[in-house]
Amino acid sequence: MSPDGSLDPGLATAGSGRATILLVDDEAEILTALTDLLEERFEVVSTTRPEEALAMLAGGLQPAVILSDQRMPGLTGDVFLERARAYTDAEALLLTGYAELDAVVGAVNRGRIAGYAAKPWEPEGLLAMVGAAGDRYALRQALATERALMQGLLENLPDELSFKDAEGRFLRLNAAKAAALGRGAEACLGRREAEFLDGEAAARLARAEATAASGAVTELEERPGGARWVQVSRVPLGNGVLVTIGRDVTEARQMEARLRQADKMQALGTMAGGVAHDFNNLLTAILGSLQLAERRLVGEQPALQRLLRNAGMAAERGSALTRRLLAFSRQNELALRAVPVNGLILGMDDLLARSLGGPTDGLVTIRRELGAAPDTAVVDPGQLELALLNLCINARDAMPSGGTITLSTEAVRVAADSVPDLPAGDYVRVTVADSGVGMTPEVLARVCEPFFTTKEVGKGTGLGLPMVYGLVQQCGGGMTIESAPGAGTTVSLYLPRGGAEAPRSPGQSGEPPVARRGVRVLVVDDDPTVREVTAGFLADLGHETVEAADGPSALRALEGDPGVRLVVADFAMPHMTGAELSERVRAMRPGLPVLIVTGYAELTAIPPETHVLHKPYQPAELAKRVAALLG
Structure with a gap:
């Protein structure tokens, strides 16, 4: 222990790692004999003057044992050892002649000296006594260390x-x-x-x-x-x-509650989008049929016109309801911006530590392998935090006996078709990998389905991974999952590199006037009622229409009809979606414009450069879109 009372056990040993003993005797020959006896076990420091020994101690020397002669000029041994207490807590031993024995016994009894040996000494006995003193000192130091550690733990x-x-x-x-x-x-x-x-x-x-x-x-x-x-x-x-x-773990519980709420909102949004899509298809047919019927009335029929207008107004109210439903499903608009991903992950230390408790507390290790320069990613930082936390909680639950969760980042260039549904380009890949039980191919094929879960009732909603998938899709990125039984799971998120422009809604550019010249238009929709309404609107605009019930039929019609100048196709169709049809049309007839008509629910699956018309639409909207595409 240093003079200020702080623990410093290293000073009691020399560079060799052996404990240090300080020998003090005014006779050099005795010091030589003691050094020969003790140097195999101790690092020996000696002096013939007790004043010099005190100076050594004041200068920082911290021996484990001090062995001093009793009768010395200037200071007796017991007085020297008492003064040495101001600098060290080393074990104190005295060497004495028989004439001084009574004084030494008194000093020992007062507790200032741990032991003594008479001159001339018996070598084995003195060596044993000094060795025992050194062991006691080492034990006291170890105990002091443990006590300091315990006290530090208790206090901090x-x-x-x-x-x-x-x-x-x-x-x-x-x-x-x-x-x-x-x-x-x-x-x-x-x-x-x-x-x-x-x-x-x-x-x-x-x-x-x-x-x-x-x-x-x-x-x-x-x-x-x-x-x-x-x-x-x-x-x-x-x-x-x-x-x-x-x-x-209050904060972690609150975060989990927010995650559950986010899962519920994601589920409601999915349901709302699906319901709105179906209603929009119905409303498109109803509104379109009413408008076409009103146009085809012969003569003045006020009563019938009033009925048609009333029906149209009711359908418009239905359309307003679906718009509100869609607004609810998309109420948490993403605040996309360039985010330094490494900094975001490092900032989640405390959140992850508090959230990954439970049955595996103390058994889960978080490892980070962050790329040196993964750049920024265009993402909503709050949603990305929730997504990573969701993935880490899933990883923890997949390791009931503990394991390692690895968070890594890397700047990557993705080639075409190397990641499903992800265009080629530069991305930041954020990976969450665990050493857990892994998944079977059957489970892996369904993990992104809403409400699908392998957890016990009440332990999972089956919406965590769909939420993560929805996030990366909305950001213009992608996701891959690799897993096998016993081999753990790796989830990789591909986020657009920073500097990219925020996604624009299709069709934001200005629209040219309605076309004045009729052309042949291919109308593709699996719903015959909606297809009939769309064809009727186009016919009223002066265009000639050709109809097809699905993508393959449309491609066959294009092959046999080179006069088609425009394709108007529904997005959600069996066998082939409108987006897939658009790609095939572009390959077959470069330059042939395609207009996709959608009920909103599939927006994330439509390429941003695609021309889109949302259901239900007004005839004027369709006219403007057609005119713009035909130039």
Whole structure:
């Protein structure tokens, strides 16, 4: 121990790692004899003057043992050793002649000196006495180190830490634990925790500690009022001693609640989009048929016109309802911006540490392999955090016996068709990999389906991965999942590199006037009612129409009819989507314009450069789109 009281056990040993002994005797011959006896076990430092020995100690020398002669000029040995206490807690031993024995015995009895040896000494006996003194010093230093570590842990650990004896009485506890009990630490020592709890909490504690006696136990406790959640681990140490660690996981619970809410909202959005799509198809047929019927009325028929207008107004209200439904499903618009992905992941340290608790607490290791320069990614940072947290929680749940979760980033250039549904280009790849149980091919094929889950009832919604998939799709990225039974799971998110322009809604550019010259238009829709309405609108605009019920039929019609100047196709069709048909048309007839008509639900699957008309539409909207495409 240094003069200021701080622990520094390294000063008691020299560079060789052996303990140091300080020899003080005014006779050089005796010092030589002692050095010969002790140098095999100790690093020996010696002096013939006690004043010089004190100067050495004041200068930082920290021996394990001081062996001093009693009779020396200037200072006697017992006085020298007493003064040396100001600088060191080394074991103190005296060498003395028989004439000084009474004084030495008195010094030993007063506790200032650990032992003595008479001159002339017996070598084996003196060596044993010095060795024992060195062992005692090493043991004291080790004990002081353990005590300092324990004290540091008790004083600085933010978690609630306590040690209890076999009767449940506090042996030690830190300030956080005492504060949770509403007491000071000193007031809790020697008392049972149950004394500070109400009857129900005390009974719950008794059951938990009885269970913990058979092995390590972790459970979740809700603190008074439900305002705090604490994850409590109880570990028996033997001899009846029980250590209890309580970690506040309130923030993690709140985040999980927000995740569940986000999952629910994602599910509702998916459902709302699907319902809106179906309604929009119906409304397109209804509104279109009503408008065509009103145009085809012969003569003045006010009553019939009024009925048609009333029906049209009702259909328009239905259209407004579907727009509200769609607004609800997309109410959390993404705030896309360039985000430094490495910084975002590093900033999640505390969130991940608090969220990945539970049965595997202490067994899950988070490893980061962040690329040196992965660049920024165009993404909503809050949604990306939620997505990564979701993936890490899934990874934790896949490792019931513990394991490693690896978060990595890398700037990559993706070739065409190398990642499903992802255009070629520059991306930031963010990967979450675990060493868990993995998935079978059957499970892997369904993991992105909404509501599909392999977890127990109440443990998962089946919406986590669909939410992540929806996020990367909305950002213009992609996702891959690799897994096999026993080989863990790797989820890779491909996010557009920073600097890319924010996605634009199709058709934002200005529209030219309605075309004045009729052309042949191919109308493709699997719903015959909607197809008939669209063809009727085009015919009223002066265009000639050719109809097809699906993508393959449309391609055959194009092959046999070179006069087609425009294709108007529904997006959601069997056998081939409108987007796929557009690609085939572009390959077959470069330059032939294609207009996709959609009920909104499929927007994420439509390439951003595609011309889109949303259902239900007005005849004027269709006219403008057709005129713009025909130039």
